Amino acid sequence: MVSTALLLSFTACSNDKGNYDYISENKLIPVEISVMDSVSVKANSLLSITPTVKNDDKSRYKYTWYTIAKNWPHKCDTLSTKHDLSLNCNLNAGEYTLYYQVKDSLKNIYKYVSAPLTVTATDINSGWYVMKERNGTTDVDYYSMSGTARPNLFTDVMGISPLVGSPVGMAYAPSCYNQEVNNPDGSVTKLYQQSVFHIVSTKDMITLNASDMGVFKRLSEEFYEQPSTFNFQAIAVDGLSTQTLLNNGQMHNLLGFMGGIGKFSFQKEGNFNFYPQIISADYDDYVYDQKSSSMYASDMFSGLVQCTNSKGSTIFSDSSFVMLNFMPRVDYSYMASAYAVFKGGLKNKYYVAAISLFDVYLNPTDPVFTEIPSTCGLLSTDVMAAPRNASVIYFAKDNMLKLFKVATISEEMLKTFDVGEKVTFIKNISGTNADKTTFNDLVVITNSSTGYKVYRFPLVGSAGEINATSSAVMTGTGAASFIMFRQN
């Protein structure tokens, strides 16, 4: 009986010629809403967005702007039911998703677009952060998207002491940091999924609440157990919210995914001397150990793993390899890649190695070595960087900015800055300007006796060329050596 029933049901399916009328989505509701960019706004200031809507019909559609908070309990707020959004933003500082919904009430169907919305308690949010040294201490100058400068964040804006030592780097960790706050009555409130800045100098570090620039932690609170030596070298945050810190050649992690109270762990097992550079991918961080001449991958699931090549051995098995420079080409990606400049000690030869870094398997493919002459400019400087989309390396010596083409093993001059200016930092940075145009720039910092200058040279073409005609866009006092761009 059961088999008969099954047979009947199969027959019913196979004989079904279909009697459905499918209507395309656009036929049902022809309205088309353009993608919204991420938005950052200071609390209690004007939030204004004019959406681009094709096939619009204001007599027929109803419009709703609403937000859902990213933090628990994910509260939903309706901001407006007007076509365009223009209001005084009274949301609390925090991270939200902003939705714009266009609804055909007659058919009871709708379309929507969404974008990240950051509400800050301070006007210091999106923009450029320049780390600089003055009198043995590190401070940060902030430049808004519209170009307004707020120099000396620590000493002049926040009224706190600057970091001890020289600038190392800073990293933005979005919505992945927990913090305990001691209340006046002695109770403790735990803040979840906060967005923070880690700002690191050679001897000091600080963690700031990115929403209001309040201090979450100073050096003495950053670790479950403090290292015996402070010699910070690099900081990075990967796509899984793992915050990685290199100190005195060793690695410390803070797994944002695992909750906790925002403290860094003990150093990873081993006796390393990591090169002061972290290549962050989507799921892993890659570092190079100068003692074993091998690459290590660190992820939240496997810990620290020595990378091997396709033959199963460590990829730089020649222990005489000396890393001269290590820089990301493509980072914050599933398939990250890097360039390294090596000296091959035994043969006394020099190489540029192109290294692909695959996340899941923790196995970089075999690096591609290009031998370079001992007179190559890459060997006489520490200041270099690679763009995401071209097989070139930018490097600088004193006031000269040059380009090294890996494929042809050739160099060319890109720009000579004024005498007295010395290039201290190069990085390819892309994003969206205040006027919503996108940019893909080579950002260069120079120092001179009068202070620092920051230049933004747009990349043009596909071979790494730049338009080097623009003048400095940011200037300040002190000796700058690091810049971070925060989109949101």
Next chain:
Amino acid sequence: MKKYIYFLLALVVMSSCSQQDSISYEDNPAIYFANDDINYSFFYAESVSSQADVYVTVHAMGKASNVDRTFSLEQTDVDAKDAAQSGVQYLSLSSDEMKKRMVIPAGKNEIKLAITLLKDASLDLKAVKLTLKVKENDNFKVGVIESDTTNIVFTSQATKPANWKDWYYAFGTSWGSVKMRFIIDNTGITNFNTVPSDINYLIYLNDKLKQKIYEYNTAHPTAPLVEADGTLVEF
């Protein structure tokens, strides 16, 4: 008439009951244990003392007295194979010190009685059991029958915490006494009853222990840290 007789009888019964209740505890004070059984290991002791006190609760029924009252205990498992040896593995109940302790003070109904465990070398190889029973004397009868005995199991060996799997992020899965000593020496943790809820803290412990054992094994390249059976200590 019959109705009145029942009423009078009831009155007599009730009055006799109420009088006897108050008399019974005054005339027959009794004691019992008001604690759970105890497990103790010198392995987890923070000090290196050769003895340790554990505490049993002795409760006296009835009204408190205005004079000190001694009470008596006895070991009932002396013939058992794993019985603790009086005077060797614990301070004898007949010692002057214990006699001084076995007193319900005036005005009190309960004391925490210290039982002194002695860290005899024999405890390195086994766990022993001390079964204590309240014993009738001039001051006290035996109180609650179900609570007239209490057990103290003690040893110098490491004991595997019952919640060991909950410490996974910090200590991994394997367990052994050498590993436990290494954990205690390097983290200072001696109480494993409560597992911290902060997983990043557990990962910190794990990172630290991995680094410390790396340093130990590097310093002892031909003799890495192993359990008695040769199993490599790992985290």
